Amino acid sequence: MNKTNRINTMMRFMNNRQHFTISQLMAEFDISRSTAIRDIHAIEELGMPLIAEYGRDGGYEIMENKLLPAVQFTDSELKALFVSFMATTNQQMPYLQDRRSITEKLLNIASQAQQDDLLELQKLLRFEHSNETQANIVELQDFAHPILMRLINQTLSGRFLSLIVDQTPLSVYVLSINQRHANWFLDAFNLDTHQKEHIAVADINDITNQAVEEGLTPDKIQTLLRKQKTLPNLSLKLDITAIERFNQLHLPDIVLAYTDPFKQTGYLETYIDPTSAKERNDALAWLFYLGPGIQFQSVPTELKRTFSNNWLSNL
DSSP: OOHHHHHHHHHHHHHHHSEEOHHHHHHHHTOOHHHHHHHHHHHHHTTOOEEEEOSTTOEEEEOSSOOOOOOOOOHHHHHHHHHHHHHTTTSOOTTOSOHHHHHHHHHHTSOHHHHHHHHHHHHHOOOTTOOSSOTTOOOGGGSOOHHHHHHHHHHHHOSEEEEEETTEEEEEEEEEEEEETTEEEEEEEETTTOOEEEEEGGGEEEEEEOOOOTTOOHHHHHHHHHHHOOOOOEEEEEOHHHHHHHHHSOOTTOOOEESSTTSOOEEEEEOOOTTOHHHHHHHHHHHHHHGGGEEEEEOOHHHHHHOOSHHHHTO
């Protein structure tokens, strides 16, 4: 990225955050501290009013009436935006109920030649969730559960929430909202039990924001979760076929580590609760799905007893 593009992108980075530090700029743009300071001075000379804050939690804030250059897209950027939008069709994405309106607005900012290219791309490209007979059609399942938008908007206002889940009240701190296997789930920290919860969004009946728990900061919650983390009891080696299947279907908590530079083999480890019949059955179904391209390094005894496949019978 040349200096001009970096400065323009950095101005948007600053504006989107309102408060930032030199360390954040160094990490985001992969630049040295001296380069970050020079860029900040250049941005101030362009007219963006910044306020320096000193001390341990110091950094920079942007004053009101900030000046930003007009947004412009290159031909490649416009195509990337359009294709990314197309790729989400029929995947239950939030905020995308009115796809036709968004498509028309994207086409409206393009030149005639760009419009022709974008419309041709729409006819040309097919994605995993495209309707093969009518690529432009939006399936009924494209629309996410109605509670999802509300959950996201409430979480943007504050991560401490009071939920009603299957008619049961629950106080949580939201960790993340994930889409897994065409369904949406809420990963949250239970404020009463101090345990991590996995909640299906479709099971949520009601949502309200609640006051921040006294003394329970996000850092404190992460510390509590790290202390609860159990040692892995299932470890696997994967070949390229198993890796491809893993990338299509796995829980977000499971991380795959590649063991060669070409990403042809990998290794993973996770924890399966041996006392939970559901976790054992889910793990078995997932292992069968990964197929014969896995080699077991360690397996819980209870899982081994349940599993009659030849992969485990020789362990």
